[in-house]
Amino acid sequence: MLSFIFRRLALTAATMLAVSLLVFLLLELNPGSVAVKVLGPYSSEEQRQLWLEANGYLNPLWQRYLEWLGRMVTGDFGESIRFKVPVAEVLWPRLWNTAILAFWTFAVLIPLSLTLGVLAGMREGSRLDRAISITSIITTSIPEFASAVFLSAIFVFGLGILPGTSAMSNGFDPLQLILPVMVLVLYDVGYVTRMTRASMAEVMTAPYIRTAVLKGIPFPRVILRHGLRNALIPPFTVIMLQINWLLSGVVVVEFFFAYKGFGALLLEASLNQDIYLIQACAMVAVFVAVTTQTLADIGYTYLNPRIRLQ
Template sequence: MVKLIGRRLIQMVLIILVASLLLFAIFDTPEFKRRLAVQELGGFAVSALSQDAYNEWLARRGLDVPFYQRYFNWIGKIVQGDFGFSYEKNRPVGPLLADRLANTGILALCVFALMIPISLTLGVLSGMREGSGLDRSITFLSVFTTSIPEIATAIILTVVFALGLGLLPAKSAMIAGFDPWQLVLPVLTLVIYDFGYVARMTRASMAEVMTSQYIRTAILKGIPYRRVVMKHALRNALIAPFTVIVLQMNWLLSGVVVVEVFFEYDGFGKLLLEAALFPDVEVVQACTLVAVVVAVTSQIISDVGYTFLNPRIRFS
């Protein structure tokens, strides 16, 4: 287990280094340097600058040194928590990114708190009664909700519960401070869209386990059916859904752009879209690097958790 975690951590560092190098190379072009100059000095000032003055600005920003030196300088600043400056928001990128990640983390925590129990319960019930009316109903509901785009679900919920019934606020800007009621519609939108996918994976895994030989043997031995399901079938059936659930961290981090923008929720996805439209180069760099780190970290968590659930992997 220790060797596995060590190998995964080494792979994680290597992947992040390669991704950061590619990311830096993409943004380390004359065009993006010119954009940084425009954002810092203003468009008119840049157009009026002579080449010597522009070169002086490059030297002041440390952008006139060789590529490898610029890259290591950039990495060194990131390790120290310096992600640059957002000229759109007029504040350092580090605190801005931390605030938006915290907001998205709150949203993701609420989504997971609802989605995991609902999807696992429905998936297990469906897999235990494969081919029954309950199974067909849960399968239809899962496919139906997953096939509806997030934006359509958000519009329907807003029209019904905010504009129609007036029970919930239509926006989640949190202008007057943290308000749990403003999280209801964004959370419901994400849960409705995503729970069906996890439920179908759980249903398929549970159905496969229930038809295995050791489950049939346990039932024929007279072991109570509930004990067979809870002690023998459920743990093995949760292996595949666990991997899927952990990997949903990537989707919640970068895939909530539509929901956050629609409900005006100041999270990571909304920040990334605003930075791309501005364009706020250093914010886009920071957001992309954070997304890579989260993706690699979630993969490691998935691998380690998989070995705990599956002893054959742990002792092989």
């Protein structure tokens, strides 16, 4: 078990190293373009050369990469061109805001989708199964921007009970999180529910389930102790993948509700060609993606003992 964890951690470190080299080559291979982005298109050639020399861009490529990697590891991402402050001062608060949004989304999404998926998979082909499946397909087919407009029309303009933006300009306000969380849950709950339903339906046809039922074990106990644990492996994979989506894939939701999150920050950095902020966002996004997949692989060993024995 420990050797498996160490192998996964080594693979994670190797992946991060390879991605860091790719990000560096894509964004900093040409020092002249970096100088133009930092100093602006109207800077003179002399100003650019002085800046390149002062910031070590005339050093060999391998030396520049090692110095850049060392700064990244220590949390020194440089200074944001857009915000005129160190990147870390902008990045970490935005990342924390997205973490709050993701936490409440998961707090609603996971129990709701697993419950609906189990109920549908227990009685495959029943009316309840068809109702849950049709509802899941409908919710998944509606994009976030459409559901955001629809829910805003109801709760903001129609009923007037929820704020239409989530800028948190006067401090943290739980009410401003309700609409973004509703949009994200509405879009994603159908996908996770369908995965859980398919996995649960397959498990319910397994011989050990029939054996447990024939032995007279109460049906709720059969579902919870024998069926659910084995059915959780595919949904677990999907849920772990949703962390990456909630980190950088919710740009539409954050932009629509003016929520100051990581996705909106990445979009703003791209529009303003903020090279150091783009680098930091890319490395953080890849780190979260690789880490979540490592945790998913480790989690498999607890959900499926056969993997642990192998």
